[in-house]
Every structure is written in C-alpha cells, then in structure tokens.
Amino acid sequence: MLSVCHTVVPEKEDNVISYQASSPDEGALVRGAATIGFEFHTRKPDRVTIRAMDRDIEYEILNILEFTSDRKRMGVVVREEDGKIKLYVKGADNIIFDRLSKEYNKEMRKNCYEQLEEYATKGYRTLCFAMAEIDPEVYQDWARRFHEASISIDRREQKLAEIAEEIENNLLLVGATAIEDKLQEGVPETIKALMKAGIRIWMLTGDKRETAINIAQSSALTTQSTSLLILDKKSYDETFLKLESFVETSRQFIRDKVEFALVINGHALHHAFIGEARRLFAELCMNCRAVICCRMTPIQKAEIVDMVKSIDDHIVLSIGDGANDVAMIQAASVGVGITGEEGLRAASASDYSIAQFRFLQKLLLVHGTWNLDRTVKVILYSFYKNITLYIIELWFALFSAFSGQTIFERWTIALFNVIFSSWPPVILGLFDRPLPEEILLKHTFLYEEFQKNSFSLYMFALWLFVSLWHSLLLFFLTYLFMAHEVVWSNGRVGGWLMLGNACYTYTVATVCLKSLLECDSWNFVQVFFSIGSIISWFVFLIFYSMLWPFLPFASDMCGMATIMMSSGTFWMGFIFVPTITLLFDFIVKGTINVCVHVARSTY
Numbered sequence: 001m002l003s004v005c006h007t008v009v010p011e012k013e014d015n016v017i018s019y020q021a022s023s024p025d026e027g028a029l030v031r032g033a034a035t036i037g038f039e040f041h042t043r044k045p046d047r048v049t050i051r052a053m054d055r056d057i058e059y060e061i062l063n064i065l066e067f068t069s070d071r072k073r074m075g076v077v078v079r080e081e082d083g084k085i086k087l088y089v090k091g092a093d094n095i096i097f098d099r100l101s102k103e104y105n106k107e108m109r110k111n112c113y114e115q116l117e118e119y120a121t122k123g124y125r126t127l128c129f130a131m132a133e134i135d136p137e138v139y140q141d142w143a144r145r146f147h148e149a150s151i152s153i154d155r156r157e158q159k160l161a162e163i164a165e166e167i168e169n170n171l172l173l174v175g176a177t178a179i180e181d182k183l184q185e186g187v188p189e190t191i192k193a194l195m196k197a198g199i200r201i202w203m204l205t206g207d208k209r210e211t212a213i214n215i216a217q218s219s220a221l222t223t224q225s226t227s228l229l230i231l232d233k234k235s236y237d238e239t240f241l242k243l244e245s246f247v248e249t250s251r252q253f254i255r256d257k258v259e260f261a262l263v264i265n266g267h268a269l270h271h272a273f274i275g276e277a278r279r280l281f282a283e284l285c286m287n288c289r290a291v292i293c294c295r296m297t298p299i300q301k302a303e304i305v306d307m308v309k310s311i312d313d314h315i316v317l318s319i320g321d322g323a324n325d326v327a328m329i330q331a332a333s334v335g336v337g338i339t340g341e342e343g344l345r346a347a348s349a350s351d352y353s354i355a356q357f358r359f360l361q362k363l364l365l366v367h368g369t370w371n372l373d374r375t376v377k378v379i380l381y382s383f384y385k386n387i388t389l390y391i392i393e394l395w396f397a398l399f400s401a402f403s404g405q406t407i408f409e410r411w412t413i414a415l416f417n418v419i420f421s422s423w424p425p426v427i428l429g430l431f432d433r434p435l436p437e438e439i440l441l442k443h444t445f446l447y448e449e450f451q452k453n454s455f456s457l458y459m460f461a462l463w464l465f466v467s468l469w470h471s472l473l474l475f476f477l478t479y480l481f482m483a484h485e486v487v488w489s490n491g492r493v494g495g496w497l498m499l500g501n502a503c504y505t506y507t508v509a510t511v512c513l514k515s516l517l518e519c520d521s522w523n524f525v526q527v528f529f530s531i532g533s534i535i536s537w538f539v540f541l542i543f544y545s546m547l548w549p550f551l552p553f554a555s556d557m558c559g560m561a562t563i564m565m566s567s568g569t570f571w572m573g574f575i576f577v578p579t580i581t582l583l584f585d586f587i588v589k590g591t592i593n594v595c596v597h598v599a600r601s602t603y
C-alpha cells in the first residue's frame with residue numbers, strides 16, 4: 001500500500017530509480033517501501049507497477065483523491081489484478097480514525113493510537129493508512145459523480161472533496177508510519193537568537209500536537225522548564241472558560257517570572273476567534289513569549305497572522321516552505337519563503353526567499369537593522385538638506401526687505417536636488433553600515449535597540465534643529481565673509497550673485513560632508529560621490545558662467561566663476577564656513593562614537 005497510495009513519479013536513469021515527490025513524506029515512504037522489497041518503478045497515466053517478491057504487480061489507477069491541507073488525507077481508488085476495486089487512504093491519524101468502520105476491533109485501534117502517540121512524542125511525523133473494498137456497482141455510480149465534479153467549473157475542489165468523503169468511510173485500518181522530520185541546520189540557534197532580539201515566535205503547523213511540541217523543544221522555541229498551556233477544547237463554551245482561566249494563569253506566570261507557552265489546536269482556535277473569546281485569546285497570546293498552533297489549516301494560519309497584525313498594529317513576518325504556508329506568507333507584513341524539499345510555491349509567493357531557515361537570522365538581524373538605519377537616515381537627511389538650503393532664503397529676506405528676491409540664482413536652486421546633492425542620500429541608503437555584521441549577530445539585543453532608537457520624534461526634532469542651525473550659520477558666516485565686496489581688476493564687483501553663489505557653494509559642501517559624517521562606515525564610493533558632488537558644482541559653475549549671453553534663459557553669470565575662484569576670501573570661506581557649521585555635528589557624532597566604542601570594548 002505504501003508503494004501504491006501516492007502521487008510520486010519515478011525517474012529511471014542507468015537502471016537507478018529516483019523519485020520525484022511533491023510531498024517529502026510521500027517520497028520517503030515510497031523509498032522506504034522499496035527498501036523492504038516493494039519497489040514502485042513505473043507510473044503510466046492509468047496504472048502503476050510495483051515489483052514485489054521478484055514479480056511485477058500492476059494496479060489500475062481509477063481515481064486519485066488528492067491531498068489538501070484541509071482534508072489532511074489523500075487516497076487512490078485502484079483495480080487490483082484480480083479485478084477487485086479498492087480504496088487506499090492515508091492521512092492524519094484523527095482524520096483516519098474518524099472514518100474507520102464502527103465494528104472495528106477496538107483493541108487494535110487503541111494499540112495503534114498508543115504507538116502513534118509514542119512516535120509523535122519523539123517528534124516523528126505520523127501517518128495512518130486505511131483501505132476499503134468498494135462494490136463495483138457502488139463504484140460505477142460514485143465514479144460518474146466524481147467525474148462530473150472533476151469537470152465542473154465552479155467550486156470544483158469543494159465538490160471533489162464532498163464526493164470523495166462519500167467513499168472514505170467504513171475503512172479498515174492497515175497501519176501507521178512515522179517519519180523523522182529532521183530540522184534544518186542551525187534552527188535552534190536561529191530561534192534563540194531571534195528570541196533574544198525581542199522577537200516573539202509562533203509556530204504554526206499542520207502536524208499533530210505531540211509532534212509539534214517535540215519540534216518546538218528541539219528547535220529551542222520552548223525548553224524543558226517551559227510550562228505549556230494546552231488549549232484543545234472542542235466547544236465554544238469550554239474554550240471560553242479555558243481561555244479565561246489561562247489568561248489568569250498567564251498573568252500569574254508573568255508576575256512569578258515563569259516561562260510559559262501556549263499550545264492550541266485547530267478546533268480550539270476556531271472557537272477562540274469568535275466573539276468575546278477573541279479578546280481573551282489576543283490577550284493570552286500577547287502574554288506568551290511563544291505560541292504553538294497545531295493541526296492548522298492554511299486558512300487558519302493566515303487568520304492568525306491577520307489577528308496578530310490587527311492587535312496593536314504589530315508587524316508580522318511569516319516564514320514557511322510549503323504550499324500550505326502560502327496564505328499566511330501573503331497575509332503577513334513580510335513574507336519569507338524557504339526553497340526546499342516542498343517546492344517553490346512558498347518562495348514564489350513571498351517577499352524574500354531564502355534557502356535555509358538559519359539565513360533568517362542574518363536577514364533580520366543584519367540586513368533588517370542596516371536597512372532600517374539606512375532608510376531613516378535617507379529620509380532625515382533628505383529633509384535636512386532641503387530645509388538647510390531653503391531656510392537660507394528666509395534669512396536673506398531679512399536683508400532684502402522681504403522683496404521676494406532670492407539669494408541663489410534660479411537654475412542653481414533647481415539643480416540642487418537634481419545634481420549637487422542627489423548622490424549623497426543614495427549612497428547613504430545603499431552603503432552605510434551602522435555596525436558590522438559580526439557585532440549585530442553577536443549582540444542580538446541591538447536589533448531591538450535599533451528598532452527603538454533609529455527613528456523617534458526626538459530624532460526628527462534634532463535633525464530639524466540641525467537644519468535650522470546650519471542654515472543660520474551658512475548664511476550669516478557667508479555674509480560676514482562677503483561683507484566687503486571683492487573688487488576685480490576691471491572694477492566690477494561680484495554683487496548679490498557673488499554672495500548667493502558663495503553661500504550656495506558652502507551649502508553644497510556642508511550637506512555633502514554632512515552625509516559623510518552621518519555614514520558610520522566609510523568606503524571609497526561614499527567618499528568619491530560626496531566629494532564628487534562638490535566638484536560637480538564647481539564644474540557646473542565654470543560652464544554656466546560662460547553661457548551668458550549665448551543662451552538667453554541662463555542668468556547673467558558671465559565671469560562669475562573667475563571672480564569667485566580668484567578671490568582669496570571665497571577660498572578661506574570655503575574652508576572655514578563648512579568646518580564651523582559642521583563642528584556641532586562633529587562633536588555630537590564623536591561623542592556617540594566614543595560611547596559606542598567604550599560599550600563595545602566592555603562587552
């Protein structure tokens with residue numbers, strides 16, 4: 001039966017058979033059957049052949065009752081060589097047990113159940129196998145309706161499931177299997193690190209409770225000393241009462257600093273989502289560090305994600321590897337798919353796809369932290385540079401009798417965000433690394449610290465203050481430097497534009513250098529683009545000064561570059577104004593860096 005009831009496809013190469021299975025469990029079972037002498041070797045559209053005891057046995061496949069996570073079982077209807085029609089089903093133990101024949105030997109049922117419990121407690125994934133012989137006449141009628149359902153256009157899956165249900169009863173228990181579902185490398189370490197980083201972890205699985213609890217233990221989600229609050233009631237009232245008492249217990253546990261986790265199954269969860277119970281359930285879950293949800297259907301997984309998202313606007317990340325995780329991956333704020341044994345369905349529905357669970361640690365703790373910090377910096381820096389430039393106009397208005405005259409020439413204003421200060425934020429957003437990878441991975445609490453401190457109202461206010469302060473210094477220092485006009489040999493002076501362009505030069509230099517100051521890790525690209533942006537302004541100025549009167553839309557900047565660049569005062573200002581302006585930032589940044597350094601050496 002192991003080698004017949006499945007949807008595995010064999011592939012032969014040099015007489016060696018390898019199996020292609022969409023479900024790793026099925027692959028394992030078919031391989032297992034082959035090692036004990038029942039080798040499945042050929043699949044044709046309507047028949048499978050197995051080799052047992054040195055002879056080929058053919059089974060005509062009449063129908064396949066497909067596996068879905070809601071049905072938690074799959075089956076095949078076959079015609080054996082002697083003409084008998086048989087249904088073979090395999091699936092989750094509770095599902096199969098519910099469909100066993102009533103006259104069934106209670107003793108064997110009990111034995112099998114105990115065995116299953118024992119396997120599950122060891123963390124094995126269990127499956128039950130059952131069969132039924134179908135009367136050919138009954139089959140004829142059933143097959144016709146099954147065919148009709150299979151070609152129906154609407155609610156096809158549901159209709160198929162309903163019709164399959166009709167023959168999946170009065171089953172005869174054949175046996176049970178247990179498969180070790182090995183954790184990927186580094187799972188416990190990753191979970192520990194993420195928990196230390198202040199992330200709450202919930203495990204949502206379709207597996208049975210005992211298996212789920214064992215996997216939670218081996219993946220370090222819970223420990224030997226964790227108290228488990230198990231919620232597995234079947235009715236709403238019972239679930240509600242249990243929830244009430246658990247909420248009380250959880251408060252007590254928190255007061256006593258006892259570690260605890262909630263274990264809930266699909267039935268109870270169904271009730272916990274309804275009415276008043278939902279509020280209690282939400283409170284209970286928020287009290288728990290870890291929650292284990294077992295026997296979940298894909299929809300329930302997604303509902304849980306939605307519920308958590310709706311409480312206090314939590315950010316939820318879902319990670320999964322199977323088709324049954326797609327719904328929750330899509331429901332989450334951030335969906336991560338693992339490419340692996342169970343195919344690419346989860347990965348293709350996700351925002352980020354990784355090959356191993358352990359890479360999640362780096363994705364969150366390193367790239368998550370870097371990206372948060374970079375995004376915050378890019379946003380704040382963009383505000384900063386614009387405020388700094390444009391508030392200078394306000395200070396100038398005090399001197400232009402609020403006439404509306406701008407201090408800067410209009411094309412240079414327009415090009416500020418387009419050319420002269422466009423690269424620093426991009427480079428900041430791409431390359432800045434607030435802390436090196438090793439430190440973030442070693443001290444996982446930093447993840448939470450960055451989350452709390454990267455962006456705050458205080459931070460925003462500080463940047464606003466810095467922008468105003470810089471604009472003030474940039475304008476008035478330039479004004480002081482340029483108070484005595486530069487007289488050129490032909491008797492001309494730079495005039496208003498000289499003041500404006502000098503101030504503009506110092507502003508471009510200051511904002512570009514500020515981006516370097518804000519970078520926590522310098523590299524060649526950052527330095528190149530910051531300094532390059534300043535140089536680009538000078539290049540523009542030289543060309544622009546040559547345009548008038550050839551291009552009528554340019555301002556009269558004729559000779560401006562020569563006037564400015566031959567002035568010692570201008571160059572002195574070029575050194576002093578940005579330096580003095582950035583002094584405050586330099587001191588603040590320096591103090592923070594010293595503190596970080598001291599903190600680093602003490603850890």
Ligand SMILES: Nc1ncnc2c1ncn2[C@@H]1O[C@H](COP(=O)(O)OP(=O)(O)OP(=O)(O)O)[C@@H](O)[C@H]1O
Pocket residue numbers: 023025026067068069070072073074090091092093126127204205206207208296297298322324
């Ligand atoms: N190919 C299959 N044939 C029959 N029954 C299956 C098959 N795969 C899984 N099952 C049963 O259906 C249940 C639900 O499967 P589902 O794929 O939803 O979750 P899961 O694989 O157990 O866990 P996870 O959510 O961690 O992937 C399983 O626990 C198992 O008992």
Ligand SMILES: [Mg+2]
Pocket residue numbers: 206322324
């Ligand atoms: Mg699965």
